[in-house]
Each structure stands twice: as C-alpha cells, then as structure tokens.
Amino acid sequence: MRATVIHAPHDIRVEEVRDPTLSTGADAIVRVVAACVCGSDLWPYRGVTATHEPHRIGHEFVGVVDAIGPDVHQVAVGDFVIAPFYVCDNTCANCRNGVSTSCLKGGWWGGDDKVGGFADGGQGERVRVPLADGTLVVVPGPVSDDEIPGLLTLSDVMGTGHHAALSAGVGVGDSVVVVGDGAVGLCAIIAAKRLGATMIIAMSRHPQRQALAREFGATHIVEERGDAGIASVRELTGGIGADRVLECVGTKESMDQALRSTRPGGMVGYVGVPNGGPELPIRQMFNRNVGVNGGVAPVRGYIEELLPDVRSGAIKPGLVFDLVLPLGEAAEAYAAMDERRATKVLLRP
Amino acid sequence: MRATVIHAPHDIRVEEVRDPTLSTGADAIVRVVAACVCGSDLWPYRGVTATHEPHRIGHEFVGVVDAIGPDVHQVAVGDFVIAPFYVCDNTCANCRNGVSTSCLKGGWWGGDDKVGGFADGGQGERVRVPLADGTLVVVPGPVSDDEIPGLLTLSDVMGTGHHAALSAGVGVGDSVVVVGDGAVGLCAIIAAKRLGATMIIAMSRHPQRQALAREFGATHIVEERGDAGIASVRELTGGIGADRVLECVGTKESMDQALRSTRPGGMVGYVGVPNGGPELPIRQMFNRNVGVNGGVAPVRGYIEELLPDVRSGAIKPGLVFDLVLPLGEAAEAYAAMDERRATKVLLRP
Numbered sequence: 085m086r087a088t089v090i091h092a093p094h095d096i097r098v099e100e101v102r103d104p105t106l107s108t109g110a111d112a113i114v115r116v117v118a119a120c121v122c123g124s125d126l127w128p129y130r131g132v133t134a135t136h137e138p139h140r141i142g143h144e145f146v147g148v149v150d151a152i153g154p155d156v157h158q159v160a161v162g163d164f165v166i167a168p169f170y171v172c173d174n175t176c177a178n179c180r181n182g183v184s185t186s187c188l189k190g191g192w193w194g195g196d197d198k199v200g201g202f203a204d205g206g207q208g209e210r211v212r213v214p215l216a217d218g219t220l221v222v223v224p225g226p227v228s229d230d231e232i233p234g235l236l237t238l239s240d241v242m243g244t245g246h247h248a249a250l251s252a253g254v255g256v257g258d259s260v261v262v263v264g265d266g267a268v269g270l271c272a273i274i275a276a277k278r279l280g281a282t283m284i285i286a287m288s289r290h291p292q293r294q295a296l297a298r299e300f301g302a303t304h305i306v307e308e309r310g311d312a313g314i315a316s317v318r319e320l321t322g323g324i325g326a327d328r329v330l331e332c333v334g335t336k337e338s339m340d341q342a343l344r345s346t347r348p349g350g351m352v353g354y355v356g357v358p359n360g361g362p363e364l365p366i367r368q369m370f371n372r373n374v375g376v377n378g379g380v381a382p383v384r385g386y387i388e389e390l391l392p393d394v395r396s397g398a399i400k401p402g403l404v405f406d407l408v409l410p411l412g413e414a415a416e417a418y419a420a421m422d423e424r425r426a427t428k429v430l431l432r433p
Numbered sequence: 434m435r436a437t438v439i440h441a442p443h444d445i446r447v448e449e450v451r452d453p454t455l456s457t458g459a460d461a462i463v464r465v466v467a468a469c470v471c472g473s474d475l476w477p478y479r480g481v482t483a484t485h486e487p488h489r490i491g492h493e494f495v496g497v498v499d500a501i502g503p504d505v506h507q508v509a510v511g512d513f514v515i516a517p518f519y520v521c522d523n524t525c526a527n528c529r530n531g532v533s534t535s536c537l538k539g540g541w542w543g544g545d546d547k548v549g550g551f552a553d554g555g556q557g558e559r560v561r562v563p564l565a566d567g568t569l570v571v572v573p574g575p576v577s578d579d580e581i582p583g584l585l586t587l588s589d590v591m592g593t594g595h596h597a598a599l600s601a602g603v604g605v606g607d608s609v610v611v612v613g614d615g616a617v618g619l620c621a622i623i624a625a626k627r628l629g630a631t632m633i634i635a636m637s638r639h640p641q642r643q644a645l646a647r648e649f650g651a652t653h654i655v656e657e658r659g660d661a662g663i664a665s666v667r668e669l670t671g672g673i674g675a676d677r678v679l680e681c682v683g684t685k686e687s688m689d690q691a692l693r694s695t696r697p698g699g700m701v702g703y704v705g706v707p708n709g710g711p712e713l714p715i716r717q718m719f720n721r722n723v724g725v726n727g728g729v730a731p732v733r734g735y736i737e738e739l740l741p742d743v744r745s746g747a748i749k750p751g752l753v754f755d756l757v758l759p760l761g762e763a764a765e766a767y768a769a770m771d772e773r774r775a776t777k778v779l780l781r782p
Contacts, residue, residue: 177672181673181697182698185722322526339715348530358715363712364712364718365712366703366712369713369728370703370707371728372728373600375600375724375727376715376724379718379721379722380722
C-alpha cells in the first residue's frame with residue numbers, strides 16, 4: 085500500500101510500504117477514508133524537532149474496518165470508525181480517570197506500539213489499530229461524504245479544542261480568550277461557545293480565520309499581540325482580564341500572552357504542544373492566582389459526547405478543512421499548511 | 434507602642450514605635466490580642482530575601498477594635514475581629530471573583546498601603562487597618578481565651594491550607610498528598626479531610642508533626658523524599674499517583690515532589706510562596722495532564738465559611754501553635770521557628 089514518509093525537513097514522500105496485518109487478537113485493520121495533517125506534524129517538517137531517519141507520519145484518520153482479530157468485540161468489519169490520535173485500551177486506571185492519553189497500555193501511531201509492534205501512521209491507505217475495542221469509536225448508520233470532515237476533526241482538533249476549554253473550566257457566562265487561530269484554536273472557540281461562554285475573544289491577524297472564528301462564535305477579534313494585545317483584552321474585560329484563556333499554540337510567546345490575558349483567579353487551559361519549553365513563570369502565576377491546566381488531549385473520551393452535535397450540525401468543526409488533496413499530494417498538503425496557505429488539509433487515499 | 438522590627442537577617446527587635454492613628458474615614462484601629470510568626474517571615478529572617486533597611490514585620494493578628502473612622506459601618510468599637518494577612522475592600526471585581534488578594538485597592542501589612550499611608554504589621558500592640566469594612570471579619574459573641582489560637586489561624590494558615598485544597602479541586606473520595614509539614618501543610622490536611630478526601634498522605638520526617646498530621650486526618654505518612662518518596666506515593670495509589678497534591682513549601686524540590694506525585698489528569702494546588710522560582714516544567718506537565726493552580730491565598734473570603742467549624746471544634750487548626758511567647762520575646766519566636774524547635778509561635782502583646 086501507499087503511505088506518507090518523512091525523510092527530512094521539507095521532504096515528505098508518499099511511498100510503497102508493507103501492508104499492515106493483524107498482529108494481535110485485539111487488532112483491527114482499518115481502510116483509511118480520510119486523514120489529515122496536524123499542526124504538530126509541522127514541527128519535524130520545519131526541522132524544529134529532528135528527523136534522524138525516514139519514518140511514517142500522521143495520526144488523524146477515519147475509515148472502515150477491513151478485518152478484526154478474534155478478541156475484538158466492540159468493532160465489526162464494515163463499521164465506519166473514528167480513531168483518536170493515539171492508542172488506548174479505555175479500561176486502565178488512567179483511562180477510567182479520563183486521561184486515556186496516559187493509558188497504561190497505550191501508544192502512538194507511526195511508531196512501535198507497546199502491543200504488537202509497529203502501528204501505521206494514518207496518512208496512508210490502511211492502518212493496523214492495536215487495542216481496537218478501546219481505541220476506535222464506531223459511527224452508527226450510514227455515513228455520508230459530507231460528514232467526513234466533521235467526523236475527522238473528532239480524531240484530534242475538535243476534541244483538543246474541547247480539552248482546552250474543559251481544562252480551563254469554561255462555564256456559562258464566562259469571558260474566554262483563545263490564543264491561536266489554527267484548527268485547534270478555531271475548534272476551541274466552538275467548544276467555549278458550546279460550554280456557555282458569552283464573550284469569546286479570538287486573537288487572530290488572518291482575515292479568513294477571523295471570519296471562521298466569528299462563524300464559530302467569537303464575539304471579538306484582537307489582532308494585536310504582546311503588551312498591546314493584553315491591553316486590548318483587558319479593555320474588553322473590565323480591566324482585569326478574561327475568566328478563562330485557551331492556549332492553542334505552544335510557544336513561549338503564546339503562553340505569555342495567555343497567562344497575562346487571564347484575570348486574577350482565572351485559568352489557562354493549554355493544549356499547544358510545548359515545543360522544548362517554555363518553563364512557566366510560577367511567581368507571576370502565584371501573585372495573581374492564575375492556574376495552568378491541560379496537556380495532550382484525551383480526545384478518545386470526548387468522541388461520544390461530541391459526535392451527536394457534529395452529526396446534527398449543531399457544531400461545524402469540519403469547516404476548518406480549507407483544502408482537500410489526494411494522498412499522493414501529501415507533500416503539497418504539508419507545504420500549504422507550513423506556508424499558512426491552508427488552515428488544515430484533508431487527505432483522501 | 435511596641436512593635437517588631439527586622440533590622441537584618443537574624444536580627445529581630447521589639448521597639449517603641451509611633452502609635453497608629455486613623456488616617457482615612459474607612460480606617461479602624463485594632464488592639465492586637467494575638468499575633469504570630471509566618472513561615473514566609475523566615476525568608477527575610479534567613480536572609481533569603483534582602484532587608485535593605487529596618488522595617489516592621491508581621492501580617493497575622495486578631496484583636497479588638499479600639500476606634501473606627503466615620504465611614505466604617507460593618508465593624509464597631511469593642512468587636513473582636515480577625516484580620517486576613519492583607520488589606521482588601523471586598524467589593525471590587527477581583528474580590529467579587531473570590532480573589533481578594535488581588536483587590537484593586539488592597540495592600541499589605543507593614544508597608545505603605547495604597548489607602549492612607551503606612552499600615553502596621555500586626556506583631557505589635559496596635560494596628561491601623563485600612564478599608565476596615567472590607568478587611569476585618571467580626572467574631573460574634575464573647576470570645577474565650579481558648580478560642581484565640583484557632584481564630585488566629587483564620588488570619589492565614591488555615592485559610593491558606595484550604596486554598597491549596599480548593600485550588601487542587603479536592604473532592605469526596607479523592608486521594609491527596611500534602612507536601613510540607615509546616616503549619617500550612619498541617620492545615621491543608623484539615624482542609625482536605627473537611628472536603629471529603631479519603632486517603633491523605635502527609636510527607637513528613639518530623640515525629641511531632643507526623644502525630645499532629647494523623648490527628649488532623651492524615652491516613653498515611655511518607656518520610657522519604659525525591660524518587661523514593663514518589664515511589665512510596667505511587668505504591669499507595671495503585672501505581673499512578675494521587676488525585677490531588679497540595680504543595681505547601683515553595684521550593685524547587687517541593688514542587689518537583691508535588692508534580693511527580695500527581696496522577697495523570699490530577700492537579701497540584703500550591704500555596705508555598707515560590708521563593709525566586711522555580712519555573713515549572715511545562716513539558717512534564719503537558720505529557721501527563723498535570724495542572725498547577727493556586728497562589729497567594731484569598732483567605733478573607735474563607736473566614737466566614739471556616740469560622741463555624743473552628744468555633745464548634747469540628748476542626749482544630751489552633752493546635753499548630755506549639756509555643757506561646759510574649760511579644761517582647763519575638764526574637765526567640767523567630768529563632769524557634771527557624772530552628773524547627775516550634776511549628777508556629779503565637780505572640781501575646
């Protein structure tokens with residue numbers, strides 16, 4: 085089959101690779117219907133994290149079950165399934181605590197899983213899914229083509245935006261700032277509105293993303309960054325800052341923006357992958373009672389909750405995809421996102 | 434009148450100072466009945482923070498109102514009052530949000546307040562209390578001498594322990610680790626039990642404090658620190674760590690202990706004054722979804738809630754005082770706490 089391989093920064097290729105096979109009784113093989121490129125895929129693409137040797141890449145996909153092992157009971161051949169961006173058994177202590185990204189048996193796509201060896205990355209034609217009963221979520225009934233983008237966001241970005249909002253404790257009537265206008269930031273706007281926030285301030289300089297932010301529920305746009313951005317947020321929030329701030333980037337600058345935009349006693353919910361840092365300034369947090377909560381989002385646990393709203397059209401996270409390409413053009417997909425010509429690219433095998 | 438002055442590290446003196454007077458219409462003058470030495474007073478005492486010139490010290494006291502300005506309506510001459518360790522108006526946006534330590538008009542004892550100039554420190558005979566209606570809480574009815582220690586803890590340590598537990602989100606059935614066996618850590622044990630924690634692990638090497646920890650509700654004691662301490666906590670908590678960890682020290686080592694003792698998805702509530710650092714390791718927090726929440730405790734807002742339990746004897750935080758000295762022996766009070774001969778010293782003017 086064909087799958088995407090990163091060889092070096094800016095060197096993405098679609099190559100012939102070995103077909104996946106059932107390796108354990110708990111595996112499924114999923115034929116990928118749609119995959120996508122994640123903002124975090126851009127770290128190795130840009131060379132910010134090292135690529136020591138060519139390896140498979142990708143971790144977001146939906147598809148149809150082609151085969152299952154004898155120990156799989158929750159998923160059947162022919163089911164349309166959503167895969168979260170990681171593998172989990174959904175039964176261990178951490179999964180039961182709602183933190184399936186810390187599953188005691190879990191693992192990651194595109195690497196050597198703890199259970200059964202290598203698991204494919206998703207930006208390819210087929211994937212071996214370890215712990216299929218725990219990992220996959222079945223989408224009942226017929227799935228129309230129009231639904232694919234929305235369903236695919238439940239693999240990562242919509243659940244990750246939701247995690248930012250939950251981690252920050254967004255509730256009814258809150259004022260919320262969203263730092264980051266990528267796909268996760270845009271989904272965080274959806275999540276904040278869905279949880280009852282009444283003022284949602286999107287920090288964005290990009291006209292198309294601003295428009296989508298407003299469509300998703302942003303009530304205000306702040307274009308400035310740094311001190312000027314913080315001054316604008318404070319002006320909108322009675323001089324004290326926002327109740328909740330969702331940090332969806334992962335840089336030192338974005339976290340600083342988030343911390344200083346939060347009112348005393350407020351909370352930053354963060355899901356931006358912190359790329360090598362930053363360390364958090366505890367004294368600044370302490371003096372103002374600003375908390376920081378979040379991390380790698382346990383989206384598996386959110387799929388069932390969010391799925392009805394996606395299918396009903398109550399929320400439309402699928403709109404974050406502004407470019408669709410065939411799998412063979414994965415290199416162009418990465419380039420378009422890297423150059424911010426696209427917010428998020430959907431790949432069809 | 435007499436009051437405590439710090440001249441330099443290890444140089445605490447009780448000196449004649451000017452009597453306080455009403456400076457604004459919203460002031461009260463309080464005759465101090467009892468004051469105490471705080472763990473954070475030991476930072477300048479030990480020279481960890483600099484003392485550039487002699488200055489008044491102290492910020493925890495209870496007493497009786499001697500005089501009030503014409504704009505004071507909630508407090509009357511003769512009332513027994515508890516003062517939190519800071520000044521606040523209890524009406525501004527931050528106070529209404531429960532973060533009175535960030536009061537827009539507030540200030541600190543022993544320095545130049547925003548309202549009316551210098552405010553005395555509390556380790557003295559009398560104090561000018563700015564914003565008396567917002568700052569002071571009246572204890573109704575006659576107050577017996579036996580009640581003084583318990584009431585005095587509401588000025589800081591009991592409310593601060595409570596803030597650690599609230600910030601960490603302690604709830605019914607939780608497992609909780611308390612890092613720090615000083616007065617705040619011991620009060621955090623009381624708070625965790627009061628909020629429904631069923632497993633409370635106190636990290637302490639000090640036999641008398643261990644005994645008090647058990648009396649307050651600790652179910653387990655861990656004496657080890659570092660990796661060994663974390664291994665012990667994990668062994669007690671099913672291998673994953675505690676739901677909630679209360680950091681009541683404020684050093685790099687204690688925060689590291691706290692972060693690594695927390696289970697994935699858990700929360701550290703911290704109230705230890707971070708002394709010059711540490712910066713928080715965000716990548717470690719991110720990977721395990723461990724949040725950090727807390728800060729300088731808004732104890733003013735907790736006094737009314739905790740007062741009935743203190744007066745009824747349902748909780749006995751006054752037991753943290755293991756030495757009572759006359760004001761004139763303030764130097765010995767500091768030495769006893771510095772040398773860990775006393776957990777917390779009560780001073781009687």
